[in-house]
Amino acid sequence: MPRPKMIDRTAILRTALEIADDDGVTGVSMHAVARRLGVTPMALYRHVGNKADLLDGIVERLLAEIMQGVPPPGETAGLQGPEGWVDALMAMARGARAVARRHPAAFALLLSRPAATAGARQVRAYVHDLLRRAGVGAEHVPRLERILTTAALGMAAGGASERFAHHPPGVLDDDFRALATFVTAGIEPFRSRPAAEPDDASDRGRDD
């Protein structure tokens, strides 16, 4: 009869993230994860493929945490006003900052890894959609997406490491106001038309 399952992918990724939080990304190893789970290193390979896959799994978890408070693609909430796309973008930036605070070490993975995972593609498609709704010409959408997301991630990473300790939570909202101002003004030259109406914006297809 088949053995009872001792571990699964979710437990492995959760443990890997814990180790990153405790000991830094360099502490994340197959041996170390297995040790915490009370299991042999080789037991992991049935669930994660290899170490690269393990790190990609951590990235997926972080992306999911970031997108938690962001309005889903179809929702009108936060997207209805002509400038609703800025709100959605700022929700992502806030999510990124919150995750950077919770997992300052692991957060670096978001900037270092190519992010060709399913979750990363999903986030990219989401931002593409936002920019299209904002009236950005299709030929500029991928470029602006890269500029915006990298800038937001970079600011979240920076804000979490420095200065953060000696500031009350509310004060750091300045960063977001600045980012919102910058993005709103910076994107203006690329808007070939005013923001799309909520009604005709919901029937756009997938991209990538």
Add this chain to the structure above:
Amino acid sequence: MPRPKMIDRTAILRTALEIADDDGVTGVSMHAVARRLGVTPMALYRHVGNKADLLDGIVERLLAEIMQGVPPPGETAGLQGPEGWVDALMAMARGARAVARRHPAAFALLLSRPAATAGARQVRAYVHDLLRRAGVGAEHVPRLERILTTAALGMAAGGASERFAHHPPGVLDDDFRALATFVTAGIEPFRSRPAAEPDDASDRGRDD
């Protein structure tokens, strides 16, 4: 009598960068670098401290390559017009892209590492200076610096990995035009005064 010196810091860092180019950042190890230099791993420790120092050394080399074609702080060349700061910023972005092309694997280190090295502080001070000259209020300078440099690095990293292979070199200038447009427009709300005159802008002190 003292032994003849077989290796020095420069040779070690050059070799480490070569390995990163050939085998990726994960291939960079004390053992591997020593092997290429025909020397014992422990011979490196007289010159680099430890592995973190080795990676920081690679970052320093990349930063130096990026800043190569950028007008030095005191120079009026590229800074004289009222919008000269954009030219300087774009020169940095171009330098970043060139380095990302030459060292696509090692380039990731620039985004992943905290960059508290001397060279990184120097680059930061340089951009701070540019923004001040552009008339940005002092309270917004560090924030905007983080947004700008992270965005430029992110775009350089992205542009080097994807799409690059199947585009003639000239076409990618679109990316820079877009970044220049975005930055110029985005920064506008933060400019409390028109750009400083070249003459009274040269006598500002260090920061940090």
Add this chain to the structure above:
DNA sequence: ACCTGAACACCGTTCAAGT
């Protein structure tokens, strides 16, 4: 001053074997 050699506790991944 600069490098070697042996050593230690780790690491990613394999293979064959157990239940």
Add this chain to the structure above:
DNA sequence: ACCTGAACACCGTTCAAGT
């Protein structure tokens, strides 16, 4: 199906020793 055990080629870093 799921995990173990032994094994391999690696890794970062130490210490004492050679020239």
